Amino acid sequence: MAGNSKRKGAIRKPGTKKGAVTGSGGQRSKGLEGKGPTPRAEMRPGHPKQRRAIAKSKARHQSAKQREKKAQQPELIAGRNPVAEALRADVPAEALYVAIGIDADDRVKEAVRIAADKGISILEIPRDELDRKTRNAVHQGLGLQVPPFDYAEPDELLRAARESGDPPMLVALDGVTDPRNxxxxxxxxxxxxxHGVLLPQRRSAGVTAVTWRTSAGTAAQLPIAVATNLTRQLKAFASEGLMIVGLDADGDTDIDGLELATEPLVVVLGSEGRGLSRLVRETCDSAVSIPMAHGVESLNASVAAGVLLAEVARKRRAAGRV
Known part of the structure; x- marks a missing residue:
């Protein structure tokens, strides 16, 4: 056996070799048994891919916590017109910030008067502090602090629509990530x-101060809900008798031929660049497009929404459904 030769210079000194010298006596037979398939690299302790997977999971968890924390923080609507419009629309507000030394025009006076009538705190602060609070937005000396948005449940949208007495019409967004849009x-x-707007939980903008400002306070007039899974929620609406119509550049017809306009309806709008996702597109009962002049590829998501919703409203008025 190797290492046990009696030749001069080849004899091991006692205690210089671990374990049995002349044989194992069958004690190592278990070491020859198979250990099953090799685990994936991400499952092997100490493997670089496992370390990267753990780091990625921690980053996702931390990012989710940051999003949740941010969602719980109050927002600040900035600008004279947006603040005045938000107060007129009964947007829930906690404080009105007014820059010291502001040139008080009619909008400022109106905002202060409405805030005072509603019992909203009115605080005069230095302009640089208002800059910081609004993250250097164009505030024109006015900022309105609003609490985190109170989202509705998807079922509440349908309930509100049916209580209106008109054929339900809901708007669902798929991948619109710009709060201005x-x-x-x-x-x-x-x-x-x-009667309401439905947002997906992931890959979507939420109702922030920028959203409040662009909506001109109308976010307080409509219930806005978040769906954990947009496709599943659309199928749930379909099971309740609503027709699902998606706006898509490669639609089955253009909006002039939208025969479902007078039916209980969910209008689904995709992002400007990506459009509707595959699963959402497959969920739609029909897909329509907006006819445009040659050379124009697409419209901004919010512009496209306005065109389609205006056409649906026109068809409903013509049919006497509203």
Missing amino acids: LGAVIRSAAAFGA
Whole structure:
């Protein structure tokens, strides 16, 4: 056996070799048994891929906690017109910040008067402090602090629509991540008779101060809900008798031929660049497009929403359904 030769210079000194010298006596037979398939790299302790997977999971968890913490913080609506419009629309507010030395025009006077009538705290602060609070937004000396937005449940949208007495019309957004676009869509939805707006939990803008500002306070007039899974919620609405119509560049027809306009309806709008996701597109009963002049590829999501919702409202008026 190797290492046990009696030749001169080849003899091991006692105690210089671990374990049995002349054989194992069968004690190592278990070491020859198979240990099953090799685990994936992400499951092997100490493997670089496992370390990266753990770090990625921690980052996702931390990011989710940061989003939750941010969602719980109050927002500040900035600007004279947005603040005045928000106060007129009964947007829930906690404090009105007025920059010291502001040139008080009619909008400032109106904002202060409405805030005083509603019992909202009015605080005069230095302009640089207002800059900091609004993250250097164009505030024109006015800022309105609003609490975190109180989202409705998806079922509440349908309940509110049915209680209106008109055929339900809901607006769902798929992948609209710009809060300005969201605010403009909410404003169009309110203007053309929608009963509520549905947002997906992931990959979507939320109702922030920017959204409040763009919506001109109409976010307080419509219930806005968040769906954990947009596709599943659309299927749930379909099971309740609503037709699902998506706006898509490759639609089955254009909006002139939208025969479902007078039916109980969910209008689904995608992002400007990506459009509707595949699963959402497959959930739709119909997809429509907006006819445009040659050379124009797409419209901004909020503009497209306004065009489609205006056409739905027109068809409903013509049919005497509103």
